[in-house]
Amino acid sequence: MSESVISVSELTRRFGATTALASVSLSMPRGAVYGLVGANGAGKTTLIKHLLGLLRAESGSVRVFGLDPVADPVGVLSRIGYLSEENDLPGWMRVDELIRYSRAFYPAWDDGYADELRQTFALDPTAKITNLSKGQKARAGLLIALAHRPELLVLDEPSSGLDPIVRRDILGAVIRTIADEGRTVLFSSHLLGEVEQVADHVTMIHHGKIVLSAPLDAIRDSRRVGERVPSLDEIFIALVGMAAAPAREA
């Protein structure tokens, strides 16, 4: 087995009386696409924030590339591409300024690839971020997350703001490309159908606890009823109950 890109051990996090993560343990080897799924409020973003060092582990430990992301933010963050759920790119910047600014932080930044992505995403370099549509902002965020060819790409609910066709094409291509190059992707979503299309490995989280973590094929095989292979939606509902089922994408 290859070395773990992400290693989380007995991680617990509370916000007041609410337990957001309860003794979560997780290990993600290099070179695959991991789908982190769960209902809204299940703890996906809280877990991702721990991986990025935005939250400090109250108990347990978090290691990314074998480093503590709180103690060594530069060592960890320079190797990660991150697309935030909040998509809080500075509105006053122009697209070309955003690219130049982001480029300074990543020694491995690939100018050719950045330009290719900009053209693929049809982003006007002189446009101000604040004037971009929600979908275009997500594309700009994706561009700066990808252009330095990160060892680990973390996409936190990347689907919001992208229309279904672009979403499927872009995310599918990006995630496959990165996985093929031996890089790792952590893809969080509550839209299970989307995760099912691209993930090699699925981790289901519910009320701060991991209820299932296994390769997608193994999950399907273990839940097979005769010839019928259940969808990830059905498996999730069976595991956590109807009340917690995430929305099925229209």
Next chain:
Amino acid sequence: MRSPALAIAWEFRQRHRWGLMAVAGYLLVVATIRFLILEPGEPVRVDSLRFAAVVSVPLTTTFVYLLAVFSFGFAGDLAARQSIYPARMFTLPVTTAALAGWPMLYGSAATAILWLAARLLAVWPSGTEIPVMWPALLGATLLAWTQALTWMPYGLPGLRVIVAVLCLAALDTVVLLAIHYNVREPMMVAVLAPQMPLAYLAARFAVARARRGVVPDWRGMFARVGNIADVLTRRRDHFPSPARAQAWFEWRRHGRSLPALVGLVLPFELWLLWLAKDAPAFVFEILFLALITPPFMAAFTAWTVSKPHPNVSDSYGVPPFIATRPLTSAALIAAKLQMAMWSALAAWLLVLVAIPVALDWSGTWPVVLDRAQRLNDAIGTPRAVVLVLLILAGFIVSTWKQLVQSLHIGLTGREWLIKGSVLLTLTFLILLGPIVEWIIDSPSVQRALWNALPLILAGLVGLKMSAAAWIATRLDRRRLLGDRAFVVGAAGWCAAVLALYGVLVWFFSTSFIARYVLALVAILAIPLARLSAAPLALAWNRHR
């Protein structure tokens, strides 16, 4: 709760119940002192320090608190162009008149009740004639105008603060003049009463505009300047390092605010020079006003510099975009410090260009030259030059200091700490006046303070160095600063202290001031503890 009026009242009460209970508790304490501790009928001296400590200071603090509560100042961003009236309330099925009217009515009633209760409990019988109606009306009027002016959307960032301060100061000046000339109560009421409906109409207009989403944008008026600034600061080449990229980010985000504000205010101040041709004293007052403008404005812009998320008015957390920059917290702070330095220098460049031009055009140069010649004759050319340079450097450093000295509070992202420090600062400022007056009025206190000055300074130095040592230990333990940064920072600080000490010794070569006192002053003057705490504060916020 079926009435919008009750719902709005409930929100004020629920959100600020602890503060309002503290106000009620204070009035209870004052009532206890008044009725149980003081002798019945014992007159209260309203000019005494005890009165200032027990009544004037808490009363003023409470009034400021009520201003903030009823104008939604705790939730909004005063420096933003948008109205600080909570946008969530615009979708309520109530009229604009109700949205503006109920908070104004509650606020006005609260301030009037505060005055009437304080007057009844604290200063009766006072031995002096204390008016009943007009101070209550003044409080209500000030609150109503504060609401109207803060709820109004503005065309420029920061303009709200300037307009509000100027308008309220003007109203206050009128009242102070009226008191000075012993204007009778009916006249005061006649002046103040019409203000209420006027303020209500202004508030209603402001809320209506904000509700329609009207936010004027006057930045276009400065388009030419903005374009020049854009051309100057727009990056067309690559940044040589992450630190340079972050410094550029900070400059574009916050750096231009201070020069813009100074540039906005300065022409109005210097225009007064044309009126002061025959009054040399007035010329120097105007020049002093112009010189204190950058540090004064810096105190306002510092609020946005230290706010981690300037676009979101009620969020104190570091936005993920910044938090996930592969930079240490110390490097993020270094970029802020660098931006503050450029911002202060740009503001001072404006001042240093504008003042000579205004003096020349207004024909007041001779007045200044004459005073400079007299200074030269009195203390000699080298000392005069050093004095002027020292004053200038002091102003520039103080502008920079104003911009960065609250970083260690604002960057913590803890609302209770930020708002607590604002309250403490206000209380300190309110206390400062009576204390200074007390010192000025008491020669014995002045003598005692002068004798104890070395001890006081030594105590402050001890406090500063202890805080710095504690912060340095924390920085080291959390590995927020490398060994090289520690050594360079400490060496730089020591060099600055020594340089200032050298200048002070050279300038104040007198037997009245011991050299160790000058050394203590130099140590206190060069920032250390609060600046060093900024990376700790940011790390506390960034890694929650």
